[in-house]
Amino acid sequence: MKIILVNPNYEGSLESKRAYIPLGLAYIAAVIRKSNRHQLKVIDAAALDLPDDKLLEEIKNFNADVVAVGAVTDLMKAAVNVCNIAKKAGAKTVIGGVHPTILPDETIAFEEVDIVIIGEGEYTLLKLLDTLEKKSSLRKVDGIFFKEKIKDKIKVLKNKPRKAIENLDELPFPARDLFPWKLYSSYSSIVRKTPSMHMMTSRGCPFHCTFCASQSLWKNCRARSAKSIADEIEELIKNFGIKEIYLFDDTFNLNLKRAEEICDEIINRRLKICLRVQARVLPMTEQLLKKMKKAGCWCIYYGIESGNEMVLKDIKKNISLEQARKTFRMTENAGIRTFGFFMIGLPKDDRKTIEDTLNFALEINPDFVNFGILIVYPGTEIYELAIKEKSINRIKPKEIFKPSRYTNKNLSDEELQKELSNIYKKFYIRPGYMIRRLLRIRTFNELKANITSGLPMLKGKNPFIVAKKWIASD
Numbered sequence: 001m002k003i004i005l006v007n008p009n010y011e012g013s014l015e016s017k018r019a020y021i022p023l024g025l026a027y028i029a030a031v032i033r034k035s036n037r038h039q040l041k042v043i044d045a046a047a048l049d050l051p052d053d054k055l056l057e058e059i060k061n062f063n064a065d066v067v068a069v070g071a072v073t074d075l076m077k078a079a080v081n082v083c084n085i086a087k088k089a090g091a092k093t094v095i096g097g098v099h100p101t102i103l104p105d106e107t108i109a110f111e112e113v114d115i116v117i118i119g120e121g122e123y124t125l126l127k128l129l130d131t132l133e134k135k136s137s138l139r140k141v142d143g144i145f146f147k148e149k150i151k152d153k154i155k156v157l158k159n160k161p162r163k164a165i166e167n168l169d170e171l172p173f174p175a176r177d178l179f180p181w182k183l184y185s186s187y188s189s190i191v192r193k194t195p196s197m198h199m200m201t202s203r204g205c206p207f208h209c210t211f212c213a214s215q216s217l218w219k220n221c222r223a224r225s226a227k228s229i230a231d232e233i234e235e236l237i238k239n240f241g242i243k244e245i246y247l248f249d250d251t252f253n254l255n256l257k258r259a260e261e262i263c264d265e266i267i268n269r270r271l272k273i274c275l276r277v278q279a280r281v282l283p284m285t286e287q288l289l290k291k292m293k294k295a296g297c298w299c300i301y302y303g304i305e306s307g308n309e310m311v312l313k314d315i316k317k318n319i320s321l322e323q324a325r326k327t328f329r330m331t332e333n334a335g336i337r338t339f340g341f342f343m344i345g346l347p348k349d350d351r352k353t354i355e356d357t358l359n360f361a362l363e364i365n366p367d368f369v370n371f372g373i374l375i376v377y378p379g380t381e382i383y384e385l386a387i388k389e390k391s392i393n394r395i396k397p398k399e400i401f402k403p404s405r406y407t408n409k410n411l412s413d414e415e416l417q418k419e420l421s422n423i424y425k426k427f428y429i430r431p432g433y434m435i436r437r438l439l440r441i442r443t444f445n446e447l448k449a450n451i452t453s454g455l456p457m458l459k460g461k462n463p464f465i466v467a468k469k470w471i472a473s474d
Contacts, residue, residue, distance in 0.1 A: 001133045002039045003066040008078035009045035017046040026174030031122040042178040059089040068094040077400045083112035096121040102379035108145045109397030116145040169228045193243035205250040210315045213379030226261035244274035252277040263291035281327035289334035299337040307360025308353040328364040340366035345374040350410035374406040
């Protein structure tokens with residue numbers, strides 16, 4: 001079979017489109033290539049900013065039998081458009097990813113979509129291709145919804161779910177070489193060294209934050225071994241010349257022993273790499289932080305969300321402000337920079353709790369902060385709450401859902417936007433903070449990044465998503 005994997009083009013700045021290699025597609029491409037049973041082509045239409053007519057031309061020239069596209073909720077319109085283009089070229093269409101997994105019935109309803117993959121797509125798509133090539137029944141392929149003609153009527157058939165991949169080490173490393181990888185840059189204004197890439201060392205999260213869809217997507221937690229992770233880092237250094245890696249896991253420190261093993265493996269191999277990781281404020285230890293520092297970690301992203309205990313409890317964050325204080329102190333003492341994530345417009349938020357959040361951010365004083373207004377996504381508890389409160393309608397079949405802000409009962413959208421702008425100004429426009437940040441610059445790349453993000457900060461805007469220029473790979 002001839003298959004094309006497509007990352008859809010979408011409206012947005014070219015810089016944001018070239019943020020990261022789409023790892024989901026890169027993993028699927030690696031599995032298909034390793035099987036050596038099908039002809040494979042990868043098109044990152046977003047990174048290439050490929051117009052529809054050129055995509056159609058690419059599909060026709062390759063004479064693709066199948067076109068598979070990945071989609072999150074924000075990109076469903078673009079993903080369905082790819083399916084429409086593929087149908088014009090006579091190809092069978094497959095769609096997978098977060099949104100189709102959470103809403104398979106609503107996704108398969110699109111006329112342009114032939115097959116929906118639910119959950120992890122690596123082995124499901126490979127089995128699907130083998131089955132199509134043999135012209136066997138798709139009823140034997142676990143993990144898909146598909147359309148079949150029965151007595152002159154098109155019916156949707158729903159196969160049983162595919163079991164999760166228990167041993168993630170068995171997966172080949174993402175086929176990054178099939179993507180225009182030199183175009184990508186980490187979508188951040190805090191990258192210390194370039195070129196930079198990201199990687200995942202685990203799948204899933206055991207926590208139940210009301211604003212997050214991770215539980216709906218992954219169901220259970222699985223993690224790769226320290227050896228596998230170090231092997232991939234070595235490959236990135238050797239084959240791509242990578243100098244910095246962002247570990248994109250939901251929670252790097254979920255298992256303290258495993259996190260230490262990863263650090264030990266990097267240290268023992270003497271891998272020269274800068275690391276940024278995502279972690280929770282609990283669990284965290286001084287011992288792990290010291291090892292992370294020695295392994296090359298220079299920045300940790302912590303999700304705190306609110307500076308008010310009542311709000312934290314309401315969103316089921318399962319942390320306390322005192323735990324956050326302690327972890328930020330330990331991280332600072334270990335010589336690692338901190339990045340704090342906060343949200344406003346949460347269900348229990350009002351002016352007082354938002355003020356608490358700003359004051360707490362000022363108190364723990366991260367090197368970087370990102371404040372955002374809560375957005376409602378399907379698969380989250382807050383999505384169900386918003387439906388119950390009748391502020392949004394449940395997504396219907398064939399509907400393109402545009403994620404929107406949660407309708408806070410205490411503050412309007414306009415008021416929340418003013419609060420957000422005020423928060424950014426009060427946090428970033430402080431002489432002490434600005435001097436501290438400048439004194440901590442260690443590379444020319446950091447200097448460029450700070451200049452890039454400076455103007456949005458002065459205007460009270462998010463410096464991590466509105467800057468016009470981003471640091472490109474060397």
